[in-house]
Amino acid sequence: MKSLLSETPNAQAGEKGMTGETLAIRGGRPLTGRVEVKGAKNLVTKAMVAALLGETASTLRDVPDISDVQVVRSLLEVHGVTVVDGEEEGTFHLDPSGAVAAHFEEIDAHAGASRIPILFCGPLLHLLGEALIPDLGGCRIGDRPINFHMDALRAFGAVVDKSYEGIRITAPGGLHGANIDLPYPSVGATEQVLLTAVKARGTTELRNAAIEPEIMDLIAVLQKMGAIISYEPNRVILIEGVDTLQGYDHRAIFDRNEAASWACAALATDGDIFVGGARQQEMLTFLNVFRKAGGWFDVREDGIQFRRGGALKPVVVETDVHPGFMTDWQQPLIVALTQAEGRSTVHETVYENRLGFTQALNQMGADIVVHPQGIDAPDRRVPRRALEQAAVITGPTPLHAADVEVPDLRGGYSYVIAALAAEGESTVRNVGIIRRGYEKFFAKLDALGADFDVVD
Incomplete structure (x- = not known):
């Protein structure tokens, strides 16, 4: 039985102070339903x-x-x-x-x-x-x-x-x-x-x-x-x-990072998620990549519906400042790309350590190779930066359960989604960090049909 009693954030908790929760997640079930996003x-x-x-x-x-x-x-x-x-x-x-x-x-x-x-x-x-x-x-x-x-x-x-x-x-x-x-x-x-x-x-x-x-x-x-x-x-x-x-x-403007995260969760778990409050204009770049990767979406007056449109396809993504593809979008997207048929490449040009989370995905069965110095390519649109990295994701690879620890906000969300897409029961530790940026996270997972327990 799920316990949602710890949904209220601790006002004085820093990142280390919010790491005392662990989820036991039983995966293999599509996430379906509706979630609402508030201000960014x-x-x-x-x-x-x-x-x-x-x-x-x-x-x-x-x-x-x-x-x-x-x-x-x-x-x-x-x-x-x-x-x-x-x-x-x-x-x-x-x-x-x-x-x-x-x-x-x-x-x-x-x-x-x-x-x-x-x-x-x-x-x-x-x-x-x-x-x-x-x-x-x-x-x-x-x-x-x-x-x-x-x-x-x-x-x-x-x-x-x-x-x-x-x-x-x-x-x-x-x-x-x-x-x-x-x-x-x-x-x-x-x-x-x-x-x-x-x-x-x-x-x-x-x-x-x-x-x-x-x-x-x-x-x-x-x-x-x-x-x-x-x-x-x-x-x-x-x-x-x-x-x-x-x-x-x-x-406040809606949280496009959270909206994109739930969209990627729909892709990764083969689910169907309506994100209330999401708007098309601020998500144009994301929606283009989502469609190229095999996603389907329907823009409505009160939000956007996301699901797969067929088999997932490999894509090449370069993160960049707006109006480029946001660095906060690539982590949950990479989880979905582990199920795409072929080789995807994600060039991370904003932060130099943002691909470290992929190690845990490999423990779960993903095939992701990180290039610490990035990769040169003739069709690159974003200027190379000295700090950039690149991840090459080859799929599809079935994901299986693992014991992982949340490293940061977006990486932590990605671990939860990977566990929900994987077969078996995973243990995800330090999930309190996720509530730095995701409101009522456990309740939303519950509403989407996720099978999990808060174990401490």
Whole structure:
């Protein structure tokens, strides 16, 4: 009998603190049914931080009940922001009027392994003149240097001091507009610039900016608050600083990462899953690859239905920044590709360690060879990067049960789906990490007919 009592995330749990759960999964059964996706983790957490910039309270809707959201809520409350649940499920009212400075120890205790504290810098500098950043964590999928963030803050006039506790950032003369050219269209660095530039004196020009849908939705949030932001061709964003901002009322963009994950689960288990809340426009690139791999989908007004359209086919995929194929999409897709007839290749160009999860899939019977230095190919569209890797998946190979341990958020989801597609009973450990980005994960699996038990 399934136990869903542990669905509520622990607000103070970091990545290591959420690893105490194990699933016993009996596979070989298609996942069928309907799941709903709420707001995107990669927008909601940033919009919550943006509430610090307003002089009045903000309302954020479609907030998912995931641990990353609870971490940000705790951090806001440590800084004196009042966060109240609204009558509508998934609604937060955020009042920054009581905002105060916090100590390193408080921030560190509530942040856990999250990297969210770094995005508090700009708003806190505007509000309090100081920001503190403890050691940063996050999923162990590759190098995520903070130098992009620190260089951007220095360009705005901030002073960055390092200590044994972490990083102390001040702005003795206030923050001013800047000309910033990112060496890579980093989502986090783009968010940092946006959250800092909106109240900096003068105009900021950001070149080589990330343009993911979640970035555009954050810009919409800031514009509602009174910011003046325009998007120019060729990844250029112009921000004219304003003196004051007000609160916002905003419904978050849907989580396209979760939507793609359930779509891949339908492929891998030969199931039929309707993802309520998913939209076509933000998933165009994914849907093209899904169709090439043998998937079938039906776009409806309230979501998208996903299933196989016949035998699965091999594909070649290159991950890239938007509008390319997202790095978060490749892990669950690789599970499905183990059942495709032929040889698929996935070029991972965003993170250098994101293919390590394939070792466990090989233990389950997959035939995946990882090339640590990537693979040259004449038809490559994404420019090669020094850190890239490639995975060659040969299929179809029947998957069988195994005992595996979740390494990170997307890899962990992929292990669960692989176990559901495999014959026999698998043990998947450290599944708590998955709730960093998947709301009501156990309940959704149950609704789709998955056969599993929470064993600790």
